[in-house]
Amino acid sequence: MPGFKELTARPRLKKTRRVVTVTCFLLLAGPGFAADSPVSTLTLDQALQAAFAGNPDLAAAQWEIGIAQGDRQQAGLIPNPEVSWEAEDTRRNSRTTTVMINQPIELGGKRGARIDVASRAQDAAGIALERQRNALRADVIQAFSGAQTAQQRLQLSGQSLALAEHGLRVAQGRIQAGKSSPVEGTRAQVQVSEVRLELSRAERDRANAYQQLAQVMGAPLPTTTRVQVAAEELSIVPPPDRLLERLNETAELRLARLQIEQREASLGLEKAQRIPDLTVSVGSQYDELERERVNVVGLSMPIPLFNRNQGNVLAAARRTDQARDLRNATELRLRTEIQATLTQWQTANGEVQAFNRTILPAAQRAVESATQGFEMGKFGFLDVLDAQRTLIDARSQYIQAVAEATQARVRIERIFGDVDAFGVSP
Template identity: 65%
Template sequence: MFCTLDRPGKGRGRLLLMLALLAVPSLALAEGNVLTLDNALRAARDNNPELAAVRWDIDIAEGERRQAGVLPNPELGWEVEDTRSGKQTTTVSVSQMFELGGKRGARLDVAGRDADIAALELERQGNVLRADVIAAFQAAVQAQEGLQLAEQSLQLSERGLQVVQGRVKAGSASPVEATRAQVQVSEVRLERGRAEQALTVAYQQLAAVTGAPMARFDSVEGRSDDDAAVPSRTVLLERLEQTADMRLARLQIDQREAALALARTQRIPDLTVSVGSQYSETDRERINVVGLSLPIPLFDRNQGNILAAARRADQARDQRNGAELRLRSEVIQALAQWGTANQEVSAFERSILPSAQQAQDTATRGFERGKFAFLDVLDAQRTLVAARLQYLQSQAQRNEARMRLERIFGDLDLASR
């Protein structure tokens, strides 16, 4: 980009505009320290090594499918009879094996099932990764809120200490109360330290699940599921058969059945046809040679592999039934946990937290006026801090229940419609 400075004022204006444009990326970089949920999900899809490893299974299955359809290679043979000079008989032949009994088609069927399983496994792993990212993201949000609450509690305790120290100087309170207030401040500072450590751990776990070796963000900012309604139990159970887990379980039955069909085709022997030319030095004559060979299935009829394949198919059916029972139980438990956590969160927001805050404010004002003892203030502070921590735990329980369902159904908003 070039510009001509026709006039001093005009050139100065263009220069300022260019400097402003150059400053835009630095502002975007500064804002990039805040990680959003959408960016975290995008980074996980692009960089998570476990999901990347699962993606390779699709190419692996495609390679195996191609190999399953390849015909056997012909064989070139060379044979010499009687090594004495002038009496040798030399035979050159080409042999080709022909698979009988539909072996090639059965192999292609098995390979096709394997490719379908690889695609479904990628979908299932994508659902699990999405739920893990959201869970780690929500845990980071919870850790941020926990640190904020710890800092608020510290400010509250320090204010109480200042009030006590003022009353001790005025001679209206015992120095013992100042000691108690100092102990309370020390305890809350330790809590804040633990909250800072929990936040560091949560950030690192979020970075790991998105495929980053370390957290390169300073905070997280994402959606809030506070208003999300508990999905209908009937709707989710009806759609259980459509989940990736159940489709994968059914497809594994089909794959085992295809493997059983392939094992049965192995009972039929393959035919080998050979065509060649034989030259005799004794007779000075060349003759054509045609041969057929066919194994006699006298002892090995692949009976052991057929039995094993049949039992694997039965095993896959039992595994499918077990997966359905497990998923049904998981859905019912997660919905119950979500409903209970929702009630707890509502109770905290509606009455418990406001009442605890009001009790703490009343106790502090009453202590300042000499109406309450400092033990009452400590009691109110501890009650408020405990209520806030329990409120965070209830939110965490609700998020955990939602993520349990997200791992099964994928995007729960779409699954519950």
């Protein structure tokens, strides 16, 4: 972790290290990774690829494209003809039989209006799928970040336990030398017990975070999997003016505009329904008594006397007005959310920088000074405990600030999708 100093010296790790992948993601990650390693590292890119390939909600949403295509195809079909047979007089020698073919002919542009509505629905299905992919991407980033945070908390709990155990050993050494009261040893032991409980909670939280990540990805994670360590530097979120310039290109606002067009197309279809359809009939009639066959031609059309579809036209017009208001509400909500999110990111980023530059180094020095002073008999063990707790709290607040900054990035990703691929840069 940036800003954290180990209590004991450790050999420096080589800069070049081999990254291995989770066994179940080898096909997604590509060649060049080993599957026989006991511990594997899962990167964010691998988690995103696995989620796009295996998330059941996204897989179900993808079928909406085919459904919309079927609706579009059905909307363009013309009505089928009807065949009718009719007999007058049941007596065989005197009855008259008529065979007719009836073909409905749609008037008023109904077929074109249906196609327009279905085409708008087809476009909306594509944008809705894009929005769901953006939401899934944001969920994966959030779950991955949650796993990283839980992993960092577990690591810090281990460091805190080492810190508390070091204080306990110092206290026991002074007690054995007769320089400190046994009460200080009890206090040190209580501190160790509290930190061990915190370590147990951190292990539980990490397990829950990994389960949440596996659920979003749509694939179980092996027990030997560890998520990639978070980068030391926070990701950069573009400035508000750049994002607001691209607001109309977001999937959510494009979908809101398309819903207006879809409601307008539905209004046009309802208006077309006011015009009755014409039915053309062609057939043949045979008279058994006269031994004569004649051709029959007919036209029929309902009279729009009472039902002129006026109720459906009114409802469709009001739905169009509603869609316009919803679009305006969506734009207002997105603008407000973007500004609030960027404010959150700037605040969290400032806190992270303050922890890295000032708070964490000062808290670490305070622990070292208090411990050395206690060994020399200058301070009491309460001073050591206070310094230790201050450092532990500072580390927890640092992780919380990083998590809040990541949450802000996730909210931007949920609105815009991949910000880097979107072409927005600071």
